[in-house]
Amino acid sequence: MSTPTYSVLGTRPIRHDGADKVTGRAIYGADVHLTGMLHGAVLRSPHAHARILRIDTVKAAALPGVKAVITAADFPQGPDRIVDLGEGDTPLSYIRGNVLAIGKVLYRGHAVAAVAATNAHIAEQAAGLIQVEYEVLPCVLTAPDAMREDAPILHEDLETTELGKKSGKVSNVAVHFRHVLGNSEEAFAQADVVVERTFDTATVHQGYIEPHNATALWNEDGRIHVWCSTQGSFVVRDVTACILDVPVQRVRVTPTEIGGGFGGKIPVYIEPVAAMLSKKTGRPVKVLMSRREVFEGTGPTPGSHMTVKMGVDKTGRMIAAQASLAYEAGAYPGAMVGPGGMCVFASYNIANVTIDGYDVVVNKPSTAAYRAPGATNAAFATETVVDEIAEKLGMDPMELRLMNAAKEGTRRADGPKYRRICCVEVIEAMKNHPHYSAPLEGPNRGRGVAVGFWFNAALPSSCTISVNADGSVNLVEGSTDIGGTRTSIAMQAAEVLGIAVERVNPTVVDTDSVGFTGVTGGSRTTFATGYAAYEAAQDVVRQMKERVAKIWEVEASAVNFEKGAFSAGEKSMTFAELSEKLGSTGGPVVGRGAVNPRSAGGSFSGAIADVEVDPETGRVSVLRFTSIQDAGKAIHPSYVEGQMQGGSAQGIGWALNEEYYMSPDGGMMNSSLLDYRMPTALDLPMIDTCIVEVANPNHPFGVRGVGEANIVPPPAALANAIYRAAGVRMNRLPMKPSAIMEAIWAKGN
Amino acid sequence: MPGKVLVNTTINGEATDFRCEPRQSLLECLRDILQLTGTKEGCNDGNCGACTVLMDGRPLTACLVLGVEAEGRNITTIEGIARGSKLHPLQQAFLEEAALQCGICTPGFIVSAKALLDRDKNPSEADIRLWLANNLCRCTGYDKIVRAVQKAAAEMRA
Ligand code: FES
Ligand code: FES
Numbered sequence: 001m002s003t004p005t006y007s008v009l010g011t012r013p014i015r016h017d018g019a020d021k022v023t024g025r026a027i028y029g030a031d032v033h034l035t036g037m038l039h040g041a042v043l044r045s046p047h048a049h050a051r052i053l054r055i056d057t058v059k060a061a062a063l064p065g066v067k068a069v070i071t072a073a074d075f076p077q078g079p080d081r082i083v084d085l086g087e088g089d090t091p092l093s094y095i096r097g098n099v100l101a102i103g104k105v106l107y108r109g110h111a112v113a114a115v116a117a118t119n120a121h122i123a124e125q126a127a128g129l130i131q132v133e134y135e136v137l138p139c140v141l142t143a144p145d146a147m148r149e150d151a152p153i154l155h156e157d158l159e160t161t162e163l164g165k166k167s168g169k170v171s172n173v174a175v176h177f178r179h180v181l182g183n184s185e186e187a188f189a190q191a192d193v194v195v196e197r198t199f200d201t202a203t204v205h206q207g208y209i210e211p212h213n214a215t216a217l218w219n220e221d222g223r224i225h226v227w228c229s230t231q232g233s234f235v236v237r238d239v240t241a242c243i244l245d246v247p248v249q250r251v252r253v254t255p256t257e258i259g260g261g262f263g264g265k266i267p268v269y270i271e272p273v274a275a276m277l278s279k280k281t282g283r284p285v286k287v288l289m290s291r292r293e294v295f296e297g298t299g300p301t302p303g304s305h306m307t308v309k310m311g312v313d314k315t316g317r318m319i320a321a322q323a324s325l326a327y328e329a330g331a332y333p334g335a336m337v338g339p340g341g342m343c344v345f346a347s348y349n350i351a352n353v354t355i356d357g358y359d360v361v362v363n364k365p366s367t368a369a370y371r372a373p374g375a376t377n378a379a380f381a382t383e384t385v386v387d388e389i390a391e392k393l394g395m396d397p398m399e400l401r402l403m404n405a406a407k408e409g410t411r412r413a414d415g416p417k418y419r420r421i422c423c424v425e426v427i428e429a430m431k432n433h434p435h436y437s438a439p440l441e442g443p444n445r446g447r448g449v450a451v452g453f454w455f456n457a458a459l460p461s462s463c464t465i466s467v468n469a470d471g472s473v474n475l476v477e478g479s480t481d482i483g484g485t486r487t488s489i490a491m492q493a494a495e496v497l498g499i500a501v502e503r504v505n506p507t508v509v510d511t512d513s514v515g516f517t518g519v520t521g522g523s524r525t526t527f528a529t530g531y532a533a534y535e536a537a538q539d540v541v542r543q544m545k546e547r548v549a550k551i552w553e554v555e556a557s558a559v560n561f562e563k564g565a566f567s568a569g570e571k572s573m574t575f576a577e578l579s580e581k582l583g584s585t586g587g588p589v590v591g592r593g594a595v596n597p598r599s600a601g602g603s604f605s606g607a608i609a610d611v612e613v614d615p616e617t618g619r620v621s622v623l624r625f626t627s628i629q630d631a632g633k634a635i636h637p638s639y640v641e642g643q644m645q646g647g648s649a650q651g652i653g654w655a656l657n658e659e660y661y662m663s664p665d666g667g668m669m670n671s672s673l674l675d676y677r678m679p680t681a682l683d684l685p686m687i688d689t690c691i692v693e694v695a696n697p698n699h700p701f702g703v704r705g706v707g708e709a710n711i712v713p714p715p716a717a718l719a720n721a722i723y724r725a726a727g728v729r730m731n732r733l734p735m736k737p738s739a740i741m742e743a744i745w746a747k748g749n
Numbered sequence: 750m751p752g753k754v755l756v757n758t759t760i761n762g763e764a765t766d767f768r769c770e771p772r773q774s775l776l777e778c779l780r781d782i783l784q785l786t787g788t789k790e791g792c793n794d795g796n797c798g799a800c801t802v803l804m805d806g807r808p809l810t811a812c813l814v815l816g817v818e819a820e821g822r823n824i825t826t827i828e829g830i831a832r833g834s835k836l837h838p839l840q841q842a843f844l845e846e847a848a849l850q851c852g853i854c855t856p857g858f859i860v861s862a863k864a865l866l867d868r869d870k871n872p873s874e875a876d877i878r879l880w881l882a883n884n885l886c887r888c889t890g891y892d893k894i895v896r897a898v899q900k901a902a903a904e905m906r907a
Contacts, residue, residue, distance in 0.1 A: 012847070014844045014845065015844070015847075017852075018843075018844040018849075019836070019844070021849055021852035021855055022836065022840040022843050022844060022849070022852075022855055022856075022859060023787065023827065023828065023830070023831055023836070023840065024785075024786070024787015024788065024826070024827035024828050024856045025787065025828075026852060027786070028786075028789070028853060030780075030786075030789075030790060031780075031786035033784070033786075121770075121772065206887075207887045208851070208853075208887055209789075209791040209797055209799055209851075209853045209854050209885055209886070209887050210789070210791065210799075210851070210853040211790070211791070257851075257852065258851060259789070259791075259851045259852070259853025259854075260850075260851040260853060260887050260888055261851075262887075288790075290793060291791070291792040291793065291794065291796075291797075482850065482851050482888075483850035483851060483888060484847065484850060636847075638846075638847035638893070639847055639850070641847075641893075642847055642850055642888070642889055642890075642893060643850075645889060645890035645891075645892045645893070646850060646887070646888045646889050646890050647890075648890055649887075649889075649890030649891070650887070672792065672794060672796060673791070673792045673794075673796035673797050673885060674794070674796045678885060678887065679890075679891075680881075680882040680884075680885065680891075681877070681878040681881040681882050681884070681886075681891040681894070681895065682878045682879055682881075682882040684890060684891055684892075686874075686892050686895070687890050687892045
């Protein structure tokens with residue numbers, strides 16, 4: 001098959017919002033300023049688990065400058081029901097309860113009450129004057145502890161769903177699922193090498209630099225307008241409407257520029273609170289979270305406890321695998337263990353697999369998505385075991401992976417059979433990369449590799465394109481732009497229309513102004529909203545052909561369109577020439593695209609890491625790092641590389657430093673950016689990238705989402721590198737200096 | 750609550766005065782009083798660098814300085830980096846090198862990097878990484894930021 005040649009795709013234009021973002025003009029959520037605006041503050045629980053006995057707001061309300069104080073009691077209290085607001089079926093009571101605690105607080109940082117005042121200092125002071133009487137309850141902080149028979153129970157009405165059925169048993173295990181393929185027990189009996197290891201990973205945060213924010217105006221006409229930085233304006237609209245018990249028509253959400261999300265800005269926290277404060281005061285209210293609130297009051301990604309067992313025959317063929325994954329959901333069910341179960345062995349073709357997953361509630365913040373949520377934990381376990389098997393077989397770890405790589409037709413234990421995927425190509429690219437064969441000299445140094453998979457989301461997207469008389473077009477979309485997607489979407493429209501991408505004006509608009517669009521998440525924006533832009537552009541071309549046909553008095557079907565020019569027989573006209581004539585041939589041309597792709601097609605990624613371990617301190621330095629990923633078609637290669645580099649950096653931080661450091665009574669001890677140690681420029685080397693391009697059959701230009709899979713391999717690649725550098729197998733994240741020293745000492749004994 | 754204080758200062762080359770409470774940080778004064786919202790807040794405790802501004806040419810985190818400390822000083826914010834309608838070479842290089850994704854850290858990085866290039870016309874990669882270690886970026890992994898600073902430095906030397 002010949003590769004199509006493109007004129008716009010694959011180039012590296014300057015992003016449309018670039019000038020605004022390098023001059024400080026771009027308006028992010030915290031920059032919204034409305035006339036008469038008040039400032040809100042939220043009071044949060046100091047306890048990890050407690051019953052709320054009484055809330056006294058009198059003193060707070062009496063402070064000069066305070067305009068309103070609210071608690072959960074101020075919100076509609078309708079009966080509980082199951083809602084699907086973009087993240088699967090969830091009881092409304094969980095969403096409500098996380099916005100403002102009802103009856104019980106389930107983690108330190110759980111929102112309890114909120115205040116609106118004339119300035120932020122007064123609001124904060126007033127929040128401190130709210131008196132809450134608690135009955136403190138014992139707390140439970142890890143999945144294994146929460147699964148014990150005698151564990152304190154978070155939700156007295158949470159019945160375990162055991163293999164698809166309600167079990168009648170109340171526990172902290174919301175769900176236990178199992179995927180079975182073949183018969184792993186029997187197959188293990190045939191295996192020549194079996195490795196089984198248990199792993200623990202700490203809770204980590206997405207760590208976006210911009211804290212959550214929301215400004216809301218509940219107007220006299222009953223309309224509610226919310227401005228906020230969110231990954232999904234329609235999610236905010238639907239959740240806010242649900243919690244306030246108003247029809248969605250009355251809620252309009254304007255997504256501002258957003259300072260990072262990585263999955264953490266999908267859930268709704270303060271938007272309904274700001275709206276209710278606005279209702280009570282009759283004025284717009286802005287609520288900003290502090291960094292501490294971001295750590296303690298928003299959703300990090302689950303800590304986990306996992307056992308992985310894999311068996312191979314003498315030749316290295318993987319014949320059996322088992323995994324038991326227990327993920328911490330935090331306060332409400334919904335740990336990303338489902339995706340963990342889908343991804344744990346997704347890179348390999350194994351005929352006999354059993355995967356058990358446990359969604360376990362604990363007294364920590366309710367978890368949220370974080371870049372390939374659930375997959376990184378699982379890959380840390382699997383890829384470490386695979387490395388150990390390669391060592392036992394005396395096989396090159398890349399050869400072992402290549403030999404067992406999943407391909408088109410491979411069935412995953414959770415059901416799906418792969419269409420065209422690129423696991424083999426990614427592994428081959430790793431093997432052939434100069435980094436893999438480069439000499440690595442010096443003591444205490446080692447190289448490690450790992451691969452990872454993420455299935456990518458599809459979800460609906462909408463877009464319209466209107467043609468201007470000068471041959472430029474306006475593109476209207478609903479996907480928040482977190483990393484250059486205005487441009488990667490505009491490029492797809494430009495390619496269809498045969499015009500320069502600079503001739504496309506992309507704008508992200510509010511929920512009243514564009515069709516439903518799913519979240520900027522799941523690596524889906526360039527894929528799905530790009531697909532919608534492709535469809536809208538095709539619609540423009542179709543309408544424009546009719547205009548040409550009218551002018552030339554030919555059949556529309558006789559008109560060709562190629563490289564920005566219409567032609568029929570000898571006649572030809574450029575897109576721009578025709579654009580001038582729209583007024584006289586029937587009026588404006590507006591194209592529409594609305595898509596709901598069935599499947600996005602997953603993405604594979606690999607990492608090669610060189611480290612040096614200081615045997616005196618346990619400090620790990622990353623000397624060289626290469627990220628390899630399948631992009632289908634890289635629309636804007638710089639931003640594809642950027643995703644790979646960013647995901648790698650987050651994976652490195654997750655691997656080496658980051659964790660929620662908890663006190664026994666459930667307090668996060670390191671809720672600042674000083675103590676929650678994310679990588680700085682000084683901690684990282686340049687991050688090499690290698691983009692593999694094999695067209696995705698699910699997208700007209702072959703695009704695959706690239707936002708997430710890149711975070712999956714780094715922790716395992718680093719663990720494998722650390723083993724070669726220091727001789728210790730790490731089974732715990734983060735692999736911080738103290739953990740490495742303990743492992744080194746334990747080996748010495 | 751103590752009364753407001755009048756502060757006379759220079760911001761981006763223009764004589765500016767504002768009234769603030771003694772407890773208000775320079776970051777608050779810039780953002781909330783003067784509507785210079787280009788300077789961002791990521792932590793409000795000196796650990797992310799999103800609020801970096803120059804005071805008499807020295808980079809500092811505006812969240813850790815009081816508004817009243819701006820008295821008589823010369824403040825440069827991201828809004829004062831471009832020369833009229835022409836972007837500073839750093840701004841141009843950030844765009845060309847795709848050194849921003851979400852862009853929330855970008856003002857802080859550009860202001861910090863400007864302070865570096867004002868002092869050192871030819872910093873090494875290690876110099877750049879050390880200097881910029883005060884600024885957190887969660888999106889890019891720093892690779893393209895470092896390259897953008899190198900590119901701008903080369904441009905400015907030319
Ligand atoms: S806001 Fe000032 S350093 Fe983070
Ligand atoms: S570009 Fe998002 S934090 Fe730097």
